[in-house]
Amino acid sequence: MKSSNIVINSSPILSGQICIPGDKSITHRAIILGSLADGDLTIYHPLLADDCLKTLNIFKQLGVKIETDDKNLIVRGRGLLSLNKPSEKLDAGNSGTLMRLLAGVLCAQNFSSTIIGDKSLCQRPMDRIINPLSKMGAQISSKDGLPPLTIKPVDDIKAIDYKSPIASAQIKSCLLLCGMFAKGETIVTEAIKTRDHTESLLKYLDYPVQVDGNKISIKGLHAIKPKDIFVPSDISSAAFFIVAALIKKGSDVIFKNIGINPLRTGILDVLIGMGANITITNKHISGSELVADLRVKSSTLQPAKVSGSIVSRLIDEFPILFIACTSCHGVSEFSDIAELRNKESDRISSMEKGLMKLGITVQSTVSSISIKGGVMKGGIVDSFDDHRVAMSFIIAGLISDKPITVLNTSNINTSFPNFFSNLKDQNIETYLI
Ligand code: S3P
Numbered sequence: 544m545k546s547s548n549i550v551i552n553s554s555p556i557l558s559g560q561i562c563i564p565g566d567k568s569i570t571h572r573a574i575i576l577g578s579l580a581d582g583d584l585t586i587y588h589p590l591l592a593d594d595c596l597k598t599l600n601i602f603k604q605l606g607v608k609i610e611t612d613d614k615n616l617i618v619r620g621r622g623l624l625s626l627n628k629p630s631e632k633l634d635a636g637n638s639g640t641l642m643r644l645l646a647g648v649l650c651a652q653n654f655s656s657t658i659i660g661d662k663s664l665c666q667r668p669m670d671r672i673i674n675p676l677s678k679m680g681a682q683i684s685s686k687d688g689l690p691p692l693t694i695k696p697v698d699d700i701k702a703i704d705y706k707s708p709i710a711s712a713q714i715k716s717c718l719l720l721c722g723m724f725a726k727g728e729t730i731v732t733e734a735i736k737t738r739d740h741t742e743s744l745l746k747y748l749d750y751p752v753q754v755d756g757n758k759i760s761i762k763g764l765h766a767i768k769p770k771d772i773f774v775p776s777d778i779s780s781a782a783f784f785i786v787a788a789l790i791k792k793g794s795d796v797i798f799k800n801i802g803i804n805p806l807r808t809g810i811l812d813v814l815i816g817m818g819a820n821i822t823i824t825n826k827h828i829s830g831s832e833l834v835a836d837l838r839v840k841s842s843t844l845q846p847a848k849v850s851g852s853i854v855s856r857l858i859d860e861f862p863i864l865f866i867a868c869t870s871c872h873g874v875s876e877f878s879d880i881a882e883l884r885n886k887e888s889d890r891i892s893s894m895e896k897g898l899m900k901l902g903i904t905v906q907s908t909v910s911s912i913s914i915k916g917g918v919m920k921g922g923i924v925d926s927f928d929d930h931r932v933a934m935s936f937i938i939a940g941l942i943s944d945k946p947i948t949v950l951n952t953s954n955i956n957t958s959f960p961n962f963f964s965n966l967k968d969q970n971i972e973t974y975l976i
Contacts, residue, residue, distance in 0.1 A: 547953035547975070549933075551940025554971040556841075557794040561784045561965055563776035565590040566802050567958050568712070569740050569832065571640050573616075573772040574598045575648065575720065576744055578607040580620030582769035588800075589616050589774050593957040594638040601645065604629040620769055623723060628654035632691070635660045637887060637930075637957045640713055643672050644741075646692055647717035650681035651700045651724030659691040663887050663928055672717045675705050679721055679729075702727035702763060710855040710882070712737035715759065719745070719752070725763040732758045737855045738806045740832070744772070747831035773830035775802030779859045780959045781837070782810050783934045786863045788839040789819050790870045791941050798837045800829070809856030811837075813864060817844040817871070846873040846916065854879050859886075862935040865894050869903050870942060871916035881910035887954070888929035897924035897936055901943060921945025930954040934962060937973065948976065 570590040575598065577584050589595060591611070599609055599616070606627030608619040626648075633649075635642040635658055642658050646669075649656045660667075670688030677683065679702070682695040702725040707714050715731050719741050722729025734757070742759055745752040749768040752761045781798050788794040803811070803823065815821055820840040827834060844867055849857075857864065861883055868875035883890040891912055895905045900922045904915040921943045926933035933952040940947040955962050966973055 548948060548950050549937060549952045550946050550948045550974045550976055551937050552946045552972065553943065554791065554941045555969070556791055557784065557788045557796050557969050560797045560799065561969070562961070563781045563784070563798055563801065564592065564959060564961060565774035566777040567592070567594055567779070568640060568738060569744070569774045569802070570595040571598050571644060572716070572740050572744050573774060574602055574609070574618065575644060576748060576767055577618035577620055577772065578602040578605070578609070579623050579625070579648075579723075580618070580748065580767040580769040581622050583617060583619050584769040585771045586616040586618060587771065587773045588614070590777065590958070592960045593636060594641065597634060597636040597638055598641050601633045601635070601641070604631065604633060620767070623764065623767065626652055629656055632657045632659050635664060637661050637663055637954065639664060639667050642669070642690060642692070643713040643717045644720055646672055646676065646683065646694065647720035649694045650676050650683060650697070651721055653696045655693070655695050657691055657693045665690045668885060671709055671711065671714050675703065675714070675718055676721060678703050678705070679718070679725060681721070700725040702729040704730040706732045707734065710735040710737050712741070716741040719759060719761050722761040723750070723763055723765070728760050728762050730758060730760045735852045735855050736806060738804065740804065743831040775829060775832050775834040776800050777958075778802050778807050778810065782860045782863050783938050783962070784965065785810070785814070785821070785837070785839050786867045787938045787941055789814065789842050789844065790867060792841050794839070794841040796839050798839070800834050801837055803833050803835045805833070806856055809853045810860040810864065812853065813847055813849055813857060814844070814867065817847050817867070818842055819844060844871045846871045846875040848876050850878040854882070858882060859931060862890055862894050862931045863938060865898065865912070865914055866935050866939045868914045869898065869916055869919055869939070874913050874915045876911070876913045878911040880912065886929070888927035888932060890929065890932065893925070893927040893929055893932045894935070897932065900924050901939065901947065919943035919947070921947055923948040923950065925950045926952055926954065928954050930957045930959065934959065941971065
């Protein structure tokens, strides 16, 4: 097997413009809703990385015609009730978002299907969707609430009124997608607001969905209007280079067309609160989302204190935020972050293990972590096959005293295929060993 262990050494400053690929969450949703739309639409600037390519392949297996010109996707939707029985199992790869959102669609179809995933995905909890979907009448079997999921057709999907006990956009979106196939109105209420890309895209496509505070209502069995979809650059991917520019003294970088949906910008709020020099300009609506350009200059950061409802607004950015905290004088504290243990790896544990190997003082509980700033001394860390852990430790290599070797980095392709070429464009050397 090809090696995917990367060594990174201290680097020059970052400057100029860094191009960030399309948003992963929005690309998944655009392919799903485009496939169910009442006609052809083009998805501009989609993320063509492993996770979203799995979504694309699955909807092709379900009979949807999707063409690509290498950059954009043309999806030939044939309506809400147009999917065909797949001849093989559906492989969601590494993607929890895909497995959970897809389950919402499949349990309302008149054919059976099985969704499988890779080793990491097969350890992630699915009972959080199986339970509410069962209340809607779905028939899903799994082993102990873990993938694979086998879905059987049922006569009727019922609309429900569900209060979600976990702050998760994946649960909410799964139920809204299933609600599109139910007679009547499905209501999902969140205790804490999570990313609202599904609701926003549905509204943009003229589908009857209503948002009232934390309560989202969707009417079943309406048509999705085929309108072209514009995917902004992914703030979760930008976060790696934003932190790189902040911690590498003398850097000054511009990012264009970044999605700044307020339910995704917790990372900017926390970094600005730490003293980061980040300027946001050219704010405008593009399709269903708010986008802007960012200018980031290196800054002296103060320790962070993060807890409560902001957590869901930066749920994917904690690993790289932890790296930013190593550059601070003092201790940063994060609590209410137990959900990090359910991601592509247990991110509290993966980051704690790696940071400690690099000589940083870290303490954790089930739902919290504290990180004392200090000099990273270099060493070998594992990514635990988690793309965001891998990228975080590669960025740590920009400021560590000695080289950092990051084991198993091939998973970076799930979300950020041009990560290494972006480093190279900045004259930042990495070596495969
Ligand atoms: C996502 C929601 C988040 C996030 C994931 C993408 C989505 O998961 O961690 O990377 O696209 O809905 P949860 O909603 O389970 O927190």
